[in-house]
Amino acid sequence: MKSADFFQEQIRWRPIEIAFWIATLLPFVVAPAYLQLASQIAITALFALSLDLILGYAGIVSLGHAAYFGVGAYTAGLLAKHAWGEPLSGLVVAGALAGMVGYLTSHIIVRFRHLALIMLTLGLGLLLHEAANSASALTGGADGLQGVRIRPLFEVFKFDLYGRTAYAYSLVVLFACFLVSRRIIHSPFGLALRGIRENALRMPAIGAPSRAHLRKVYTIAALIAGVAGALLAQTTETVSLEVLSFGRSADVLVILILGGAGRLYGGLLGAIIYMVARDQFSGINPQYWYFWIGLLLVTVVMLLPNGILGGLAKFFPRKT
């Protein structure tokens, strides 16, 4: 098989993928009362997708990915509060700034591996969280950022209480970012990333600039995470300190692993299951919610090492 044919085959859309994306439109018809939740799910899915790029494909374990989500959220929130409330340009600025922070930190990140890497991502995330907490004049501290006003999308579609605009907006952004990620993954660059994940020492030996590749994908992932954060700030019109918390970093990791890392759709599926379950269980004490999440994690690691999608893939082997 020629290499061009290989990439052609990889990039081809499968019927189940098309069915999945059509199904994402269902909430408009079936559950109009849950559109706010659906919008939250789309945002979480986007965040998980960005983590999948670095963790699932490049093998960078991060316990502080919320840092970029938070940078995006605060950028979009502060922009809307102090400058202008037009959502799309706010999204672009937030993504660009998060990507810039990602590019700067990527120089640190790619130099380390194993425990030091986990601790550094954790430490950088905590640093940013503390910084936002201390700079309460700018961020509102623990009370959150109040007074964020977002203009209607294209000056036509207002962000209403039912979340129709919010979900449509989040979904379109998610789909656009998904297309970009999908294209990246199925390019020679994406293949090189997987090579680095499998063996970081051999890739330079065959001429792949490992660190440059890792920096690039880390920046892209940070940018997408920032876009997700900006979406959250714009659709909820508030930013709380929680967007930078360790809990958010851990949650998105759980979501991705639950769905299956390194499979593009893993984060999306995980976000749907996790968010719907949390919404259903929110009536009971949140402490007990963590019990079930803990149990789920333990079982997934023990029984389904590749997440739900990995488990399903065993039953439906792909034709080659």
Added chain:
Amino acid sequence: MLGSFVGVVFDGLAYGMLLFLLSVGLSVTLGMMNFVNLAHCSFAMIGGYVTVTLTNSLGWPFLATLPMAFLAAAAASVVLERTLYRRLYRAGELDQCLFTIGVVFISVAVAAYFYGTVQQPIDTPSYLRGSITFIGVNFAAYRLFLIVVALLVTAILVFSLEYTRFGAQVRAAVDNQRMARGLGIDVDRAFAVTFALGGGLAGLGGALAIEIVGLDHAFAFTYLVYVLIVVAVGGLGSIGGSFVAAAVLGVSDMAGKYYFPWLGAFLIYLVMVGILMWRPAGLFGKRH
């Protein structure tokens, strides 16, 4: 001025000793088996709750509950190690992280179920409550007691690791697990014992921590970050490293809170990131 400085250093040192007790077990087991056990503080929590239950419900004297805290946490850790953890030694660090985070979640929920989400009260005996004044500075008796206990534990640990046959086996396993196996050392057994010991020390730390930092259901989460910082900064498998890192961390955290309260925990995170960037294997860690 000088008096307050001595006081801050003393309090920081006491706090650091607490962190040392909580983290030394994790440092050794991580160095030995490369097993990232994020649930280490759950063992500390077991020790804390054992002490609370024994003193408050059964009326045991505080000092008598400390060995029980050690034993309960050690027993729990060895059970967990034998049944679940050992299956994950060959798994990647991500799987280990996730699995043990799952254990933390479960332990936090279980603690909340049985004890609620409030801070647990503890009655320390009267002879530990007062303070001693020396050259114009107040030294709280409990903190002195804490430092003495920690130094005692360190002395015992260092002695048993440096001068006994078992200690030599453990050190060999930390340095080179495969070679140690090749020499006929039962690394699995040495590891199980070390793991139990580390869990027990964490339990002891958890019991001693109630008076200083309190105990609630989220303890396993709150102190996880601090313990990881001590381990990462001190270097894997190094008792001396953990000791120095814990002391430095305790003093700098206390000093930061006292002199720069607006910085919050910013300072120690900055110290950690700086040290790790300078020496990724920690201050006293060996490069693998």
